[in-house]
Amino acid sequence: xxxxxxxxxxxxxxxxxxxxxxxxxxxxxxxxxxxxxxxxxxxxxxxxxxxxxxxxxxxxxxxxxxxxxxxxxxxxxxxxxxxxxxxxxxxxxxxxxxxxxxxxxxxxxxxxxxxxxxxxxxxxxxxxxxxxxxxxxxxxxxxxxxxxxxxxxxxxxxxxxxxxxxxxxxxxxxxxxxxxxxxxxxxxxxxxxxxxxxxxxxxxxxxxxxxxxxxxxxxxxxxxxxxxxxxxxxxxxxxxxxxxxxxxxxxxxxxxxxxx
Amino acid sequence: xxxxxxxxxxxxxxxxxxxxxxxxxxxxxxxxxxxxxxxxxxxxxxxxxxxxxxxxxxxxxxxxxxxxxxxxxxxxxxxxxxxxxxxxxxxxxxxxxxxxxxxxxxxxxxxxxxxxxxxxxxxxxxxxxxxxxxxxxxxxxxxxxxxxxxxxxxxxxxxxxxxxxxxxxxxxxxxxxxxxxxxxxxxxxxxxxxxxxxxxxxxxxxxxxxxxxxxxxxxxxxxxxxxxxxxxxxxxxxxxxxxxxxxxxxxxxxxxxxxxxxxxxxxxxxxxxxxxxxxxxxxxxxxxxxxxxxxxxxxxxxxxxxxxxxxxxxxxxxxxxxxxxxxxxxxxxxxxxxxxxxxxxxxxxxxxxxx
Numbered sequence: 001x002x003x004x005x006x007x008x009x010x011x012x013x014x015x016x017x018x019x020x021x022x023x024x025x026x027x028x029x030x031x032x033x034x035x036x037x038x039x040x041x042x043x044x045x046x047x048x049x050x051x052x053x054x055x056x057x058x059x060x061x062x063x064x065x066x067x068x069x070x071x072x073x074x075x076x077x078x079x080x081x082x083x084x085x086x087x088x089x090x091x092x093x094x095x096x097x098x099x100x101x102x103x104x105x106x107x108x109x110x111x112x113x114x115x116x117x118x119x120x121x122x123x124x125x126x127x128x129x130x131x132x133x134x135x136x137x138x139x140x141x142x143x144x145x146x147x148x149x150x151x152x153x154x155x156x157x158x159x160x161x162x163x164x165x166x167x168x169x170x171x172x173x174x175x176x177x178x179x180x181x182x183x184x185x186x187x188x189x190x191x192x193x194x195x196x197x198x199x200x201x202x203x204x205x206x207x208x209x210x211x212x213x214x215x216x217x218x219x220x221x222x223x224x225x226x227x228x229x230x231x232x233x234x235x236x237x238x239x240x241x242x243x244x245x246x247x248x249x250x251x252x253x254x255x256x257x258x259x260x
Numbered sequence: 261x262x263x264x265x266x267x268x269x270x271x272x273x274x275x276x277x278x279x280x281x282x283x284x285x286x287x288x289x290x291x292x293x294x295x296x297x298x299x300x301x302x303x304x305x306x307x308x309x310x311x312x313x314x315x316x317x318x319x320x321x322x323x324x325x326x327x328x329x330x331x332x333x334x335x336x337x338x339x340x341x342x343x344x345x346x347x348x349x350x351x352x353x354x355x356x357x358x359x360x361x362x363x364x365x366x367x368x369x370x371x372x373x374x375x376x377x378x379x380x381x382x383x384x385x386x387x388x389x390x391x392x393x394x395x396x397x398x399x400x401x402x403x404x405x406x407x408x409x410x411x412x413x414x415x416x417x418x419x420x421x422x423x424x425x426x427x428x429x430x431x432x433x434x435x436x437x438x439x440x441x442x443x444x445x446x447x448x449x450x451x452x453x454x455x456x457x458x459x460x461x462x463x464x465x466x467x468x469x470x471x472x473x474x475x476x477x478x479x480x481x482x483x484x485x486x487x488x489x490x491x492x493x494x495x496x497x498x499x500x501x502x503x504x505x506x507x508x509x510x511x512x513x514x515x516x517x518x519x520x521x522x523x524x525x526x527x528x529x530x531x532x533x534x535x536x537x538x539x540x541x542x543x544x545x546x547x548x549x550x551x552x553x554x555x556x557x558x559x560x561x562x563x564x565x566x567x568x569x570x571x572x573x574x575x576x577x578x579x580x581x582x583x584x585x586x587x588x589x590x591x592x593x594x595x596x597x598x599x600x601x602x603x604x605x606x607x608x609x610x611x612x613x614x615x
Contacts, residue, residue, distance in 0.1 A: 062497065088499035096497075102490035105483070113487055116480060117499035125481035125512065132480050175498065 015040040021070035030056040032233035043210045045220045048230035062094040063087040093177035099164045103157030111139035114174035146170040328455040335466045336524040341548040341559030343516035349554030352489035356411040357418030361391035363536030365518030366525035370441040384522030391518025399510035422536040437532030552599025
């Protein structure tokens with residue numbers, strides 16, 4: 001754990017805390033003893049090059065992977081090893097790095113599914129699908145919020161890339177999460193859409209805690225209250241965007257002359 | 261787009277520019293291939309009432325058009341294929357062991373009818389419940405696998421059921437099968453003896469099963485199934501316990517297969533190990549794919565074609581039924597990628613768009 005800047009004491013109670021979290025893949029250590037504190041109400045960015053362990057960390061936090069060792073606490077309770085669907089029900093929603101939707105369902109159908117998830121309606125194989133209509137109003141609001149109202153009845157497979165990313169965000173929001181894990185929300189976007197997404201994330205972050213992975217420093221700089229830099233599965237530096245940007249190790253390791 | 265990416269100096273990762281870029285100019289463009297994918301049958305077509313009426317008339321007219329026992333075979337295989345489609349077309353699971361449910365129900369139905377002489381719908385109900393009961397552990401152990409592994413695990417379980425049935429020859433008659441299954445029906449003689457009248461007594465059960473499949477597909481549960489088929493990880497992230505949904509649909513599907521197998525056994529008056537063989541599992545998958553998956557209509561269409569063809573070829577004394585069926589299957593899979601029903605639907609849709 002050399003080279004880790006001591007985490008500053010913060011006044012708030014951490015919403016999410018990992019301690020010594022480690023994940024091995026057949027001898028390869030993707031996440032190596034990460035102890036992270038995410039404070040409630042903040043936007044916390046994770047940055048680092050490919051292979052730094054960001055996505056693995058996300059998969060650990062959202063239950064898609066079980067850690068080799070270490071633990072994860074959410075609101076002070078241990079959630080290590082819980083299944084993704086259980087974690088979703090605790091109020092942790094995630095988006096995916098690679099657009100991940102249901103190609104044959106419309107935007108509205110997506111959102112109705114997300115809204116129906118905590119109600120148990122999904123198990124009712126003997127009821128009419130019209131039952132899902134009770135979530136229509138809220139779904140329309142959500143889809144409007146991300147600017148897709150005019151495409152609400154198109155199947156996701158037919159949407160353009162940026163629209164899929166927006167739907168992805170609406171889907172995460174539909175779960176009304178306390179903690180939102182966003183895996184590269186602006187991946188593959190042009191500048192215009194990046195700016196629109198930044199506004200969108202800022203909007204949805206109100207009253208929520210957001211953990212964000214992004215390669216785009218513009219996104220990180222404009223959104224993040226706190227930045228953690230990862231390298232080879234370990235925390236290299238942590239602090240505000242300005243602090244991290246000035247950190248010598250970070251500059252030599254990643255930024256190079258990009259910020260000249 | 262690429263210029264914009266290069267222009268933003270803060271990007272750490274250079275390969276970002278190589279990724280697919282969003283193009284706002286492409287908004288509203290529908291990917292033509294996706295509108296032709298299976299699964300659109302879940303959408304309610306405006307023609308559905310007409311299709312439903314045609315389907316019902318065809319079902320009721322069937323014993324006038326073909327030899328009544330063959331009509332009953334078509335109906336039973338149609339429901340069997342629908343049960344497979346529920347898994348394959350709507351959940352994305354290829355079961356290669358559905359003979360276990362069809363066949364075991366045919367035995368249990370037969371045994372109940374022989375030993376207790378109850379009206380045949382009750383015997384079939386017993387067979388169906390038995391199929392669902394064995395589907396619980398089989399489903400529980402199979403759904404953790406996907407793709408070819410799921411197919412192999414279900415096949416393995418079906419083979420186990422086959423060997424158990426063969427071993428319990430005191431109960432199942434072993435190689436000889438179960439003979440002389442009575443067709444008791446509240447003392448109504450014409451149903452009990454005449455296969456034409458029996459068809460109309462038994463078709464209610466098949467229609468009930470078909471309606472159940474339709475209900476399942478068009479329920480909130482059905483929508484979760486499609487979500488699971490399209491993207492299981494995403495469904496989990498939304499809070500859906502994917503394995504549980506798969507087990508439930510597996511058991512429901514086994515129930516429909518069992519219902520069909522029970523009707524088949526009563527109709528024939530006997531059942532044999534052939535109904536538990538892996539070739540039966542293969543045949544029902546063939547029928548489903550031939551007709552078109554993810555539509556519910558494909559199964560009945562495939563069943564009508566395959567059963568009729570088999571009947572023709574066998575009664576004409578032709579020995580190579582398998583060769584003909586196999587060739588037709590290969591041709592249809594090559595020429596009609598979405599099965600007969602799916603391809604017909606595509607043609608209609610394209611025509612409507614062209615108008």
